[in-house]
Amino acid sequence: MDFAFTEEQTLLRNMVQRFVQDNYDFESRQKIVDSDEGWKKEFWAQFAELGLLAAPFAEDFGGLGGSAIDTMVVMEELGKGMVVEPYLPTVVLGGGFLKHGGSDALKGEVIPQIIEGAAVIAAAYAEPQGRYNLADLTTTAKKDGGAYVLNGHKAVVLGGPWVDKFVVTARTSGGQRDEGGVSVFLVDKGADGLTTRDYPTVDGFRASEVLLDNVKVDEANVIGEVDGGLPLVERVIDEGIAAISAEAIGVMKMLVDDTIEYSRNRKQFGVPIGSFQVLQHRMVDMYLNYEQSVSMTYMVNIKVDEEEAERKKAASAAKVQIGKAGRFIGQDAVQVHGGMGITEELRVGHYFKRMTMIDTQFGNIDHHMKRYAALSD
Amino acid sequence: MDLAFKDDDLAFQKEVRDYIGAHLDDEMKRLGAQSKNGYIDKDGIVRWHKALAAKGWVAPHWPKEYGGPGWTPAQKYIFDLECARAGTPTLSPMGLRMVAPVIMAFGTDEQKQKHLPPILSGDTWWCQGYSEPGSGSDLASLQMRAEDKGDHYLCNGTKIWTTHAQWADWMFCLVRTDPDAPKKQEGISFILIDMKTPGIEVKPIITLDGPADDQQEINEVFFDDVKVPKENRIGEENKGWTYAKYLLEFERGNTYAPSIKRGIRKLRQIASAEQDGQGGALIGDPDFRAKIDDLEIQATALEFTELRIFAELAGGQNPGAKSSILKTRGSEMQQRLSELLVEAIGTYGQPFVQDTFVKSNEPRPGPDYAAPIAPAYFNYRKTSIYAGSNEIQRNIMAKLVLGL
Ligand SMILES: Cc1cc2nc3c(=O)[nH]c(=O)nc-3n(C[C@H](O)[C@H](O)[C@H](O)COP(=O)(O)OP(=O)(O)OC[C@H]3O[C@@H](n4cnc5c(N)ncnc54)[C@H](O)[C@@H]3O)c2cc1C
Numbered sequence: 001m002d003f004a005f006t007e008e009q010t011l012l013r014n015m016v017q018r019f020v021q022d023n024y025d026f027e028s029r030q031k032i033v034d035s036d037e038g039w040k041k042e043f044w045a046q047f048a049e050l051g052l053l054a055a056p057f058a059e060d061f062g063g064l065g066g067s068a069i070d071t072m073v074v075m076e077e078l079g080k081g082m083v084v085e086p087y088l089p090t091v092v093l094g095g096g097f098l099k100h101g102g103s104d105a106l107k108g109e110v111i112p113q114i115i116e117g118a119a120v121i122a123a124a125y126a127e128p129q130g131r132y133n134l135a136d137l138t139t140t141a142k143k144d145g146g147a148y149v150l151n152g153h154k155a156v157v158l159g160g161p162w163v164d165k166f167v168v169t170a171r172t173s174g175g176q177r178d179e180g181g182v183s184v185f186l187v188d189k190g191a192d193g194l195t196t197r198d199y200p201t202v203d204g205f206r207a208s209e210v211l212l213d214n215v216k217v218d219e220a221n222v223i224g225e226v227d228g229g230l231p232l233v234e235r236v237i238d239e240g241i242a243a244i245s246a247e248a249i250g251v252m253k254m255l256v257d258d259t260i261e262y263s264r265n266r267k268q269f270g271v272p273i274g275s276f277q278v279l280q281h282r283m284v285d286m287y288l289n290y291e292q293s294v295s296m297t298y299m300v301n302i303k304v305d306e307e308e309a310e311r312k313k314a315a316s317a318a319k320v321q322i323g324k325a326g327r328f329i330g331q332d333a334v335q336v337h338g339g340m341g342i343t344e345e346l347r348v349g350h351y352f353k354r355m356t357m358i359d360t361q362f363g364n365i366d367h368h369m370k371r372y373a374a375l376s377d
Numbered sequence: 378m379d380l381a382f383k384d385d386d387l388a389f390q391k392e393v394r395d396y397i398g399a400h401l402d403d404e405m406k407r408l409g410a411q412s413k414n415g416y417i418d419k420d421g422i423v424r425w426h427k428a429l430a431a432k433g434w435v436a437p438h439w440p441k442e443y444g445g446p447g448w449t450p451a452q453k454y455i456f457d458l459e460c461a462r463a464g465t466p467t468l469s470p471m472g473l474r475m476v477a478p479v480i481m482a483f484g485t486d487e488q489k490q491k492h493l494p495p496i497l498s499g500d501t502w503w504c505q506g507y508s509e510p511g512s513g514s515d516l517a518s519l520q521m522r523a524e525d526k527g528d529h530y531l532c533n534g535t536k537i538w539t540t541h542a543q544w545a546d547w548m549f550c551l552v553r554t555d556p557d558a559p560k561k562q563e564g565i566s567f568i569l570i571d572m573k574t575p576g577i578e579v580k581p582i583i584t585l586d587g588p589a590d591d592q593q594e595i596n597e598v599f600f601d602d603v604k605v606p607k608e609n610r611i612g613e614e615n616k617g618w619t620y621a622k623y624l625l626e627f628e629r630g631n632t633y634a635p636s637i638k639r640g641i642r643k644l645r646q647i648a649s650a651e652q653d654g655q656g657g658a659l660i661g662d663p664d665f666r667a668k669i670d671d672l673e674i675q676a677t678a679l680e681f682t683e684l685r686i687f688a689e690l691a692g693g694q695n696p697g698a699k700s701s702i703l704k705t706r707g708s709e710m711q712q713r714l715s716e717l718l719v720e721a722i723g724t725y726g727q728p729f730v731q732d733t734f735v736k737s738n739e740p741r742p743g744p745d746y747a748a749p750i751a752p753a754y755f756n757y758r759k760t761s762i763y764a765g766s767n768e769i770q771r772n773i774m775a776k777l778v779l780g781l
Contacts, residue, residue, distance in 0.1 A: 128743070131723050133654030156724045156742065177656060199742055201727040202587070202751045209742050268515040278768055327716075334758045338513050338766065339538045339595075342758050344583040353585060353755060356719070360726050366664055 003298065005073070012066075013073045015050055019043075020081035026347040029082055033204040039085050039162055048117030053091055057099065061111040068239065068301040072246040076297075079250025082347075082354055084205050086120060086159030092243045094121025096236040097167045097184060101224030106186065110165075122163040123240075124154035124210045125233060132363035134169070134233050136177045139212060141170035141185065148172070148185065148222070150215040158361075160208025161198040164189055168212070172227050182230040184223040191215050203353040231308070238315035241362050242304045245297040248322045248358050252290045255333040255351045259283060262337055262348070273336070282332050289325035296321040313375045316368035322358065323365035330355040386451050393434075393459040400428040401463055409464050410643075411733040411745075413586040413752040414594045417466045418734060419502070419544045425466045426499035436473055436497055443481060443489075444497045450688045454632075461635035469541065472496040472503035474631075476549040478695070479567070479624050483612040492547075492569070506536040506550035506570070506598065507621065513538075514769050516551070517562045517618060521600065523552035530554070530568065530610075532576075532603040538763070542579045542596040545572050549624075555615050567617035569609040576603040584759075586752030589732035594756070625765065626695040632687070633707025634680035640714045641673050647721050647746055659721060668720075672713055679706050698777040701770040708760035708767060715754040726751040 005013070023043065032040050047053050055070045057063025064070075071092060078087055095114055098107050113119035130136030139152025150170050157166065166187045174181025187194065193215040196208035224232040260283055263274030273279055300318035304311055330352040334341035337348055344350070359365060382390065405425060408417035416422065429435035437453045439445030448456065477496050480488055495501040512519040521534025532552060542548070548570045558564030570577070577600060581593040588594065612620055648669065651659040659665055683703060686696050696703075719726050725743030733749045741748055761767040775781045 126724055128725075129652045129654075131652060131654030131659070136654045156727050158727075177654075197739075197742060200729045202729045202755070203727075205727075207727060207742075267511075268513065268518075270515075270518075273514075276768070278771070331712075331758065335761060335766075338762055339508070339759075342584050342756065342762070344585060344587070349585045349755070352758075353751075356751065356754070357727055360719075360724055364720060364723070366662075366720065370664070 005069070008066075009070060009073050012052075012055065012070060013077060016052065016074050016077035017080075019046065019050065020077055020083065024081035024083055026350075029084075029204075030350075033084060033200075037162075038200065038206040043085050044117050044120065047085065047087070048115065052087070053117055054115045056091065056095060057111050057115060061107060062115050063111070068242055068304045071239075071243050072297065072301040075243045075246035076250040079247035079354075080254055082204065082251070082350060086122060086162055088240065088243055088247070089122040089159035089163070090114060090120050093123035093236055093240050094119075094165070094167055096239050097123070097223050097232065098186075100235055101184060101229070101232045102186075103220070105220065106223065110186070119165060120159070120163045121165045121167060122157050122159040122208075123236070124157045124160075124166045124168045125237065126155045126157075128153060128155045130155075132367040133177060134237060135179055135182060135230055137169060137171045137182060138176060139168070139170040141172050141183055141217070143172070144216070146219050148183075148217045148219060150185065150187070150212045150217060152212050154210040154212070156201075157196075157208045157210050158201070158205055160196055160210060161206045166194075166210060167223065168210070169229065169233055174227075179230050181227050182233065183226050184229040184232060185217045186221040186223055187212075187215060187217050191217070201357065203357045204350065205357075234312070235308075237362055238311055239304055241315040241319050242297075242300045244358055244361060245293070245300055245318045245322050248326055248355065249290065249294050249297050251351050251355050251358070252293055252326065252329050255329050255348060255355065256283070256286050256290050258346075258348050258351075259286065259333045259336045262340075266338075279336055282336065286329045286332050289328050293321055293325045309375060313372060316363075316372040316375070319363060319368040320365050320372065323368070326355040326358060382451060382455070386455060389452055390455045390459065393456055394463075396432060396434075397459055397463045397465060401425070401465055405466050406464060408734055409466055411749050413588065413733060413749045414584070414756045415467055415753075416469075416541075416594070418592065419541075422466050422469055423499050423502075426468055429468075430498050435468070435499070436477070438474070439477065439497075440481070443477075443493055450684075450690070453687065454684060457632050457635045461639040464639060469502060470631075471505050471540065471545075471549075472501060472547075474627055475505060475624050476503055476547075476569075478627050479549070479611060479620050482623065483567075483620050485608075487608070488569075488611065501546045502541065502544050504539050504542045504545035504548045504572075504598075506539060506548045508538045509535055510537050510597075514766055516621070517565070519551055519553060519565065521550070521552045522556070523554050523566060523568065523605065525554065526604075528607055530566075530605045530607065532568075532570070532600045532605055534600050536598040536600075537595075538582070539579075539596045539598050540594060542572070542598050543581065543591060543593065548572055548598070549611075551617055551621055554617075558615065562618040564615055565617040565621070566614050567611040567620045568605055569611065570603065570605050571609075574603050574605065576601045585755035587729060587731055589734065592732075592734070594759075623695075626697055626700050631703065631707070632683045633703060633710065634676050634683050637676045637679070637707070637710045637714060638673070640711070640718075641669060641676060644669060644714065644717055644721060647718065650744065650746075651721055651723065665720070668717055672710060672717065675706075675710055675713075679703070679710065682706070698773055701765075701774050701778070704764060705767050705770045705774075711760050712757050715750075715757040718750045719754045722747045722750050 054063045055066040059065045141148040168185045172183040193213040195211045198208045296318045300314045303314035441447040523530035554566040555564030580597045582595045648660040653659045725747040728742040730748040
C-alpha cells in the first residue's frame, strides 16, 4: 500500500500550480470569464507546451502514459484556480472516448491533435429530457450508406463554444431508454446541419445547446461499437467523475482555507470571529468534510481502472461524498464570511458557485445514491 | 382551541381573494416567477403597494389610528395566506414594517404627519442604514459620525449592504453623535436622511446571483459632509440604540410559513414538469418526494408556531425575542427550498441569464422557470446572514429565551 505521489506526479503538480499562480489569480480569472471569448486560447497552447494535454495518453500517440492519478493531480490544481479552459471536456472526456473506444485510425489521427492543442473537444452526452440517465436519448443516428445521419438536441454541453469537435451520443436502435442501441460519434463542429446556442454558466464557464439537423457523420467516426456504446459512455463518465472529484477537492481546499483566514482577520465585538466556538466547530466540520472528500477522490482514482462493477460503485460513492461535502463546505464558507460571502467581489462566492454546479454534472447526489444502491443489491 | 374560521372570516377570505384576483396583474406574476432575489422591479412593487393601499390593506400590522385595517389575528393570517396563495409581490419592508413602527412609537407629531402618510400610500421608498463595513453583527460599534453643528448634523461615513438604496427617497440611519460615551451603545442616534441631500453616493454591490443593471439588491452608501437637519432625529440624542433594537424585532417578526408553503407548491409543479430520466416525472421519485414532504412538515410546524405567537399579539406589538424563532427557522426553510429547486432542475441549473425579467425572442436554454433558480439559491444564502445572522439569533435565544 502506498499513497505517495511519484516524482513525476509531484513535478506535474508543481507545474500546474505554477501556471495557476502566474496566470490565474482571482482577478485574472474574472477578466477571462468576463471577456467575449470566455477563455484564453493562449493558455491552451501553453497547456500543450507543458505537456498537460499529453499526460493521460499512451506514448504510442505522443502521450506521457500517465494514469488517472496524473489526471487527478492536474484537476485538483486546476480546481484551485477555477480554471475554465476545457481540460475535463477535451482531455478526460473527449480523450477518454477515443482512448477506450476509438479505432486505431481515429486514435492515430485525433489523439495527437489533442496533445498538440489542435483539437479541442466537448462531450455532448446529456439531453433536455434525460436528467442524469445516460441511456435516455432521443437523438437518433440513421445509417445512410457509409455514413450516419444525426438528428436531435444535446443539452448543456460544457466547453461547447470553444471546441472543434463534439463527441455525440445517439440512438442507432432501440427505445428511448434502452441500454442497447446507443452509439457514439465524433462530429466536427463545422458539419452541415450542426448549430450551437452558446451561453455562459452561473459559475463562469461556457456551454452550448447543440442542435443536430440531418448532420452526416462518416462511419469512420463512430467511436466504439455501434449499438453497444453505453458501457463506453458509462466508463468515460465515471472517469469524468474521478476527475471532477479532484477538481472539487481543489475547490474545497480554497473554500476551507479562505474561510479560516477570513475568520482570523475579521473582527466583531473586539475579537476575531474565529474565536467564537460555534464558528470554530463549523470550520472543523468543513475541514472534516474536506478530508473525507480527499480520501474518496484518491479511492475513486485508484479504482477507476478496475472491473466495471467495482468502478461504478467507486464513482457513485465518490460523487455522493463530493456532492454532500461540497454543499456543506460551500454554504458554511459563505455563512462565515457574512455579507461579504454573497458578493462577487470575494472569490469565496465563486468557489461556492462552482462547487454547487459540480453536483449537477455527471449526476447529482440522489442519482448516485440510487446507482450505488442498485449496485449493492 | 380550534382553527375553524367563523362565517365572517370566510366572507373576508373571499373578499381578499377576489380583490387580489382583480388587481394582481400578469406582469407582476411573470416577474415574480422570474425573480432571483425575492423582489420584482420597483415599478411593480409600487403598483402592488398602491393597489393594496387603495383598499386600506397595505399595513395589516399598523394600529387603526394610523391607517391600519384593524384586523383580528385570524384576518391577518387569512390575508397572508391569500397573498401567498396568489403569489403577490413582496412589498418593500423598510418603510411599512421597519421605520413606521419606530416613528409611531418615538416620533414627534410633525414626523408622524410628514412620513407616515407617504409610507402608507407608497409614495416614499425607504432604506435602512444600519450596517457598516466594520460593523455587522456588532452593530453597536458603528462609526458613521454625525457632528453637532447647531441646527444640523454633519454626517460622514459609510453604510453597507443597504437594500435598494438606489431606489430610496429616505434612509433611516444610525449615526454616532457621542464618540466619547462610556458604552458604545450610548453614543448613537437615529436619524432620517433625505437621499437627495448633497454628498451622498450610492454604489451597487454585485451579489452572486448576478443582478441586471439597477436591479441590484444591495449597495454601499457613502456620506461626505452630508447635512441633516436636527428635526430629522427620532427621539432623544444618543438614545438611538433603544429605537434601533425596537425596530429589529419588527424586522425579524415576519410570517415565513405562508410563502414557504407557496414555494413548496411551486417546487411540486416544477418536479411534475421535470422528467426523471426513467420515463416518469421527478415528482414520482419517492426519494425526492420525501424531501419535499419533509420540508412541508417543517413548514407546518413553523406555521403553527407563527399562529401561536401572533395570536397573542395585539395590533402594533411585536413578538420580542420570540421573533428569533421565526427568523431562524424561516430562513433555514427558505434556504432548503431553494436547494431543492436547484436539485429539481438538474443540468439546467447551469445556464446563466443575467436579466431574467426581460422577455427575449431567443429561447432560453432549458425551461423558462429554470433561469432564476440557481441564482436564487446563491442569493438566498443571505437569509441566514441578514437581519441578524442565525448565529446571532441563537445567541439571543440562548440569553433571552433560555436564560443562559
Ligand atoms: C442581502 C442583504 C441585505 C441586507 N440589507 C441590509 C440593509 O438594508 N441595511 C442594513 O443596515 N444592513 C443590511 N444587511 C446587513 C446585515 O444585517 C449584515 O450582513 C449582518 O448583520 C451580518 O454582518 P456582516 O455581514 O458584517 O457579518 P459579520 O458580522 O462579520 O459576521 C460574519 C460571521 O461571523 C458570525 N458571528 C459574528 N458574531 C458572532 C458571535 N458573537 N457569535 C457567533 N458568530 C458570530 C456571523 O454569524 C457570521 O457568520 C444586509 C445583508 C445582506 C446579506
